[in-house]
Amino acid sequence: MLSVKNLTKKFGEFKAVNDLSMDIEKGKITLLIGPNGSGKTTMLNCITGLLDYGEGEVYFHGENVTKAKTHELVEKGMVRTFQISSPFTRLTVLENMLVSYGKNSGESFVYSPFNKKWIGEEKDAMEKAYRVLDLLEITNLADDPAYTLSGGQLKLLEMGRALMTDAKMILTDEPAGSVSVPLAEKIFSHITDLSRKDGIDFLLIEHRLDVVSQFIDQVVAMDRGSVIAQGPPKEVFEDLMVIESYLKVKK
Numbered sequence: 001m002l003s004v005k006n007l008t009k010k011f012g013e014f015k016a017v018n019d020l021s022m023d024i025e026k027g028k029i030t031l032l033i034g035p036n037g038s039g040k041t042t043m044l045n046c047i048t049g050l051l052d053y054g055e056g057e058v059y060f061h062g063e064n065v066t067k068a069k070t071h072e073l074v075e076k077g078m079v080r081t082f083q084i085s086s087p088f089t090r091l092t093v094l095e096n097m098l099v100s101y102g103k104n105s106g107e108s109f110v111y112s113p114f115n116k117k118w119i120g121e122e123k124d125a126m127e128k129a130y131r132v133l134d135l136l137e138i139t140n141l142a143d144d145p146a147y148t149l150s151g152g153q154l155k156l157l158e159m160g161r162a163l164m165t166d167a168k169m170i171l172t173d174e175p176a177g178s179v180s181v182p183l184a185e186k187i188f189s190h191i192t193d194l195s196r197k198d199g200i201d202f203l204l205i206e207h208r209l210d211v212v213s214q215f216i217d218q219v220v221a222m223d224r225g226s227v228i229a230q231g232p233p234k235e236v237f238e239d240l241m242v243i244e245s246y247l248k249v250k251k
């Protein structure tokens, strides 16, 4: 599904990601953990084309996507929520969903004169937007301007916009960051539904292990730029090195 081989990212002489290799299996929700500053965000930025890196290779569905550009990766179905996280605050929730829809021929110079084509697509976009809003239980917010949303509602909109892109895999940095535990659990349970029903894979970062652990299938643990353990949650959480570097810090 997603395979990273020997990735290194330096800031000056400092290796934020250090010879990192990992394999993310298809059909899974994978949790990425590690202490603050261990390189989680930097690694996500490298593999999603937001940061250039020195060495390493990335494969997505068996295809070599090393150093591919962000938009090329989105077309292949690898979507980072961060890249679409700031909504257009003056647009409504529904409008924000529609601008994230991949196929907007009406906006293209070539297709704009051919009404029939893009009117059909607009209908598809609208149907999809409502389906996703229903799924995330925020249909009632469709006509509200994005600037009126709470932190948790913005997180759901962010997820909704990622889903408008036909993503096969969503990589997300704290999808429930700074929201209350009940809402965080709701967001993760939506993620579980999407993974099971729509076959979307997730790689997510979340520090609150007690909140997220019931929803995940596998764990990748990082420390100082490298992967120190990966596998089923029980195995990784019991791994001594992980306990030393991460779990103890959290206590």
Ligand SMILES: Nc1ncnc2c1ncn2[C@@H]1O[C@H](COP(=O)(O)OP(=O)(O)OP(=O)(O)O)[C@@H](O)[C@H]1O
Pocket: 011, 016, 034, 035, 036, 037, 038, 039, 040, 041, 042, 043
């Ligand atoms: N643009 C940059 N320039 C220099 N150093 C950077 C830059 N971005 C990140 N770093 C450093 O790289 C290391 C890894 O940072 P990163 O943000 O990837 O960690 P993280 O695991 O996501 O941490 P957190 O859990 O706090 O989000 C840190 O030491 C950080 O200070």
Ligand SMILES: [Mg+2]
Pocket: 040, 041, 042, 173
């Ligand atoms: Mg981070």
